[in-house]
Amino acid sequence: MAQTLINLALLYLFLFSLIVAPTKADSFSRNLSPKTLGLKREKLSHLHFYFHDTLSGENPTAVPVAQAAMTNKSSTSFGLVVMIDNPLTVKPEVNSEQVGRAQGIYASASQSEVSFFMAFNLFFTEGKYNGSTLSLLGRNSIFSGIREMPIVGGSGLFRFARGYAKAKTYMVNLKTNDAIVEYNVYVFHY
Ligand SMILES: *[C@@H]1O[C@H](CO)[C@@H](O)[C@H](O)[C@H]1NC(C)=O
Numbered sequence: 001m002a003q004t005l006i007n008l009a010l011l012y013l014f015l016f017s018l019i020v021a022p023t024k025a026d027s028f029s030r031n032l033s034p035k036t037l038g039l040k041r042e043k044l045s046h047l048h049f050y051f052h053d054t055l056s057g058e059n060p061t062a063v064p065v066a067q068a069a070m071t072n073k074s075s076t077s078f079g080l081v082v083m084i085d086n087p088l089t090v091k092p093e094v095n096s097e098q099v100g101r102a103q104g105i106y107a108s109a110s111q112s113e114v115s116f117f118m119a120f121n122l123f124f125t126e127g128k129y130n131g132s133t134l135s136l137l138g139r140n141s142i143f144s145g146i147r148e149m150p151i152v153g154g155s156g157l158f159r160f161a162r163g164y165a166k167a168k169t170y171m172v173n174l175k176t177n178d179a180i181v182e183y184n185v186y187v188f189h190y
């Protein structure tokens with residue numbers, strides 16, 4: 001008798017799940033084959049360019065937009081936020097061929113050393129990558145030799161991108177804080 005009741009209960013649960021379950025999970029998500037999106041083999045790409053951070057002159061591309069009351073007293077400019085639309089070029093000279101822009105913000109985020117929180121898009125404007133972007137989010141301790149920052153995603157040809165960028169200061173003017181930074185970026189994408 002008890003066994004029959006258990007069997008009935010199980011049968012009831014089974015029938016109930018048939019009615020309820022599909023409407024719950026299937027209505028907004030499904031599994032896809034990567035082929036559906038035309039994704040073939042994952043590739044590894046290396047990009048090399050120079051980043052021009054120009055705060056001085058008539059046409060700055062890096063503009064301080066906010067700071068805290070204590071920022072001027074901080075030896076690390078803690079709290080300073082800078083908006084950028086910096087050109088990316090193939091050679092260190094700012095007038096060399098431009099391949100894209102770095103658009104976003106960096107902000108002084110350490111009270112013990114000059115270290116920036118970097119959050120910007122690398123927007124490419126040349127060749128097959130024209131219109132594609134890579135998103136960078138990382139920590140940049142600017143007086144260290146080589147800084148590594150994660151690439152957390154991308155768009156266009158860089159969909160599903162992930163990887164890292166290595167930044168090395170090529171030139172810095174300590175009066176104006178203008179800098180040219182060499183970037184080597186390594187990304188997996190399709
Ligand atoms: C910090 O210094 C700059 C220029 O040196 C000045 O324009 C700004 O008003 C100062 N900010 C504060 C919060 O004192």
Ligand SMILES: *[C@@H]1O[C@H](CO)[C@@H](O)[C@H](O)[C@H]1NC(C)=O
Pocket residue numbers: 125126127130131
């Ligand atoms: C990049 O794409 C934009 C928008 O589609 C277009 O106006 C521009 O001419 C393209 N540049 C190059 C170098 O192909």
